[in-house]
Amino acid sequence: MASLKDLKVRINSVKSTQKITKAMKMVAAAKLRRATERAEAGRPYATRLSDVVSSLASRITVGPQSPKLIAGTGKDETHLIIVATADKGLAGAFSTNIVKAARAKAESLEAHGKSVYFYVVGRKSKAILNRVFPGKIIGEYDTMAVKNPGYEHAQAVADDIIDRYESGRFDVAHLAYAEFKSTLSQVPQVDQIIPVVPAALEETKGASAAVEYEPGEEEILEALLPKNVAIQIFRAMLENQAGFYGSQMTAMDNATRNAGDMINRLTIKYNRQRQAAITTELVEIISGAEAL
Structure with a gap:
């Protein structure tokens, strides 16, 4: 006794x-408000840009001159999963849930005979992925010193990813992150960002006759596609930051x-x-x- x-x-x-x-809860609550504002402000633009690119992609005929980010490599064998998590802990299962979603996607792809590799943004996923998928991490972007993620950080990640794609390192890229819903809810997402998934025909049928593009769909896509990759990664960073502080405040x-x-x-x-x-x-x- x-x-x-x-x-x-x-x-x-x-x-x-x-x-x-108690002090950490108060700090997280103070940072959460700003992070939530940034995530909510960036969400409509990222969603709309993705819709525009998907709509344009559904209207062109893919050929040898089409941008590779929409035409693809002609194969579907090697997949890259960009896992965006936090760098710090003390936030419950926030980063773990993102890794679980990425792991489920990877295991599903491997079950269909695909090769899967990972690109890590944020440190918390690295140890788990190295243990479960040894030797599968082919790149990483250290955000430990980044207090507030900016577009330039997302652009750096996007440039690296696109360079690897253009050099034939992979055929399809997916982005794993947590969409911020509320302080108590952060929903893990795994979205395909390379190549662009064309919108369904019924989604574009109503607008196809009313919109004309100048100089042309393919020229516009060639400019928008790299920007769309960076914007989607930037959105993931903003969503993750808000979700991290919400999860940390709750924890x-x-x-x-x-x-x-x-x-x-x-x-x-x-x-x-x-x-x-x-x-x-x-x-x-x-x-x-x-x-x-």
């Missing part, structure tokens, strides 16, 4: 931990509550042992007095 001194030390230790988790709130519960239990235990010790001392004093 722990002594009164040991219990007192544990209570003080848990109180110190509670102060830290720190739970940790603060758990610390409070533990303090209460330890305090009750400490008071009971202290009362028992006092009672024992009183009994000994009374017994000694009676003996005299």
